[in-house]
Amino acid sequence: MDERQVPGPKAEAWIQRDGANISPSYTRSYPFVMERGEGVYVWDVDGNKYLDFTSGIAVTNTGHSHPEVVRAIKEQAEKFLHMSGTDFYYPVQIELAETLNRIAPIEEPTRVFFANSGAEAVEAALKLARYATRRPHILAFRNAFHGRTMGALSLTASKVVQRRGFAPLLPEVTHVEYGYCYRCPFNRTYPECDLACIRYIEEELFQSEVPPDQVAAIFVEPIQGEGGYIVPPPGWMRALRELCDRHGILLVADEVQTGMGRTGKMFAMEHFGVEPDIITVAKGIASGLPLGAMIARKSLMIWPPGAHASTFGGNPVAAAAALATIRLLEGGLVENAARVGKHMKARLLDMKDDHPTIGDVRGLGLMLGVELVKDKETKERAKDVRDWVIQRAFEKGLLLLGAGRNVIRFIPPLIIDEETADKGLDIFEEALTEAEQALL
Numbered sequence: 001m002d003e004r005q006v007p008g009p010k011a012e013a014w015i016q017r018d019g020a021n022i023s024p025s026y027t028r029s030y031p032f033v034m035e036r037g038e039g040v041y042v043w044d045v046d047g048n049k050y051l052d053f054t055s056g057i058a059v060t061n062t063g064h065s066h067p068e069v070v071r072a073i074k075e076q077a078e079k080f081l082h083m084s085g086t087d088f089y090y091p092v093q094i095e096l097a098e099t100l101n102r103i104a105p106i107e108e109p110t111r112v113f114f115a116n117s118g119a120e121a122v123e124a125a126l127k128l129a130r131y132a133t134r135r136p137h138i139l140a141f142r143n144a145f146h147g148r149t150m151g152a153l154s155l156t157a158s159k160v161v162q163r164r165g166f167a168p169l170l171p172e173v174t175h176v177e178y179g180y181c182y183r184c185p186f187n188r189t190y191p192e193c194d195l196a197c198i199r200y201i202e203e204e205l206f207q208s209e210v211p212p213d214q215v216a217a218i219f220v221e222p223i224q225g226e227g228g229y230i231v232p233p234p235g236w237m238r239a240l241r242e243l244c245d246r247h248g249i250l251l252v253a254d255e256v257q258t259g260m261g262r263t264g265k266m267f268a269m270e271h272f273g274v275e276p277d278i279i280t281v282a283k284g285i286a287s288g289l290p291l292g293a294m295i296a297r298k299s300l301m302i303w304p305p306g307a308h309a310s311t312f313g314g315n316p317v318a319a320a321a322a323l324a325t326i327r328l329l330e331g332g333l334v335e336n337a338a339r340v341g342k343h344m345k346a347r348l349l350d351m352k353d354d355h356p357t358i359g360d361v362r363g364l365g366l367m368l369g370v371e372l373v374k375d376k377e378t379k380e381r382a383k384d385v386r387d388w389v390i391q392r393a394f395e396k397g398l399l400l401l402g403a404g405r406n407v408i409r410f411i412p413p414l415i416i417d418e419e420t421a422d423k424g425l426d427i428f429e430e431a432l433t434e435a436e437q438a439l440l
């Protein structure tokens with residue numbers, strides 16, 4: 001795609017108005033001001049067209065404004081926009097709960113709690129885990145991202161800026177190391193390590209600091225998202241499940257980013273053949289309308305009326321969008337994510353051989369990450385290269401996002417085909433080559 005002068009004059013004007021009116025806490029890495037979107041493409045207010053490899057952070061899994069999702073939204077909006085689902089009943093919310101219970105990768109019957117966001121789904125899981133076990137303690141992982149409300153933030157440990165200034169956070173939370181083999185926190189090598197990071201929990205933490213019978217749940221992202229697109233090694237999730245089973249601890253899979261077909265299966269936990277007790281979803285569930293859900297084994301849902309609820313959770317328009325989204329995912333998009341994701345990963349792995357800064361390529365389906373380094377031996381993080389590539393890709397017509405400290409993520413809508421994926425990867429490679437020439 002051609003290069004463009006960005007931001008254009010209209011974008012510039014909007015960004016000034018934004019700065020004068022909107023909280024400075026948002027993380028904007030480059031000045032894209034959206035006018036409209038269609039499928040895998042978006043346009044800015046100055047008329048520039050971009051290929052979107054961000055899906056608005058893994059949300060627009062069916063592409064921008066998919067006609068079937070838009071139709072479902074319009075039809076529901078004409079009937080009614082809201083009738084608090086916590087006090088009354090409406091079919092679309094019940095149908096969505098039935099659908100989620102059908103697709104959830106948990107054999108025991110499940111029940112759904114509806115929220116409005118990922119963080120709210122995590123809050124619900126946190127509260128239910130404590131309520132159902134009557135245990136106070138929670139384990140989460142370093143580099144984890146579970147959201148920014150106070151409970152969810154207490155589980156988040158991906159960037160200090162997210163936590164600084166907000167203490168005290170929830171007590172009774174301990175962070176342990178994830179299966180991040182590229183930078184093993186124990187300086188070991190898989191599989192000789194014999195999953196040292198999981199063994200540490202039982203052999204050290206549970207002996208010295210945290211009584212396992214006080215632990216309600218372990219919260220885990222099946223692939224760590226904001227923390228750097230980190231995929232745990234084979235056997236890791238199963239070992240975690242077994243650890244939970246030995247101590248009566250619930251396993252909560254936070255599938256807010258990995259869920260809804262993104263990884264080439266409806267839920268990423270299906271890749272590991274491991275059943276969680278509770279699942280949280282949001283982001284891609286409704287193609288862009290705000291919705292979150294916490295799905296739990298029925299036997300855990302023992303809290304009484306009034307224990308937890310939300311005025312907007314399970315909003316009928318969002319629920320209609322979710323039903324249309326799931327129909328599309330089951331109708332071929334999950335498979336497409338697996339197929340195109342495989343193609344993209346193979347190309348990225350090829351690029352790894354040609355580029356001195358590509359230290360690691362990882363991910364499943366269309367949730368792919370590339371970790372950029374200054375030197376493949378020392379693995380010194382190349383944040384400057386990462387930021388340069390993202391900026392240049394933007395100027396060349398490709399929207400990318402970072403993750404972690406030095407990772408670029410590739411999360412296009414699941415409708416993308418191989419040819420379009422290649423166009424985006426060509427732009428990425430061009431930008432990377434320039435960055436390597438300029439910065440190494």
Ligand SMILES: Cc1ncc(COP(=O)(O)O)c(C=O)c1O
Nearest residue numbers: 117118119145146147225256257
């Ligand atoms: C795994 C995970 N959990 C929770 C959240 C929080 O979701 P939300 O921003 O909708 O509150 C995110 C957001 O990036 C996420 O990736």
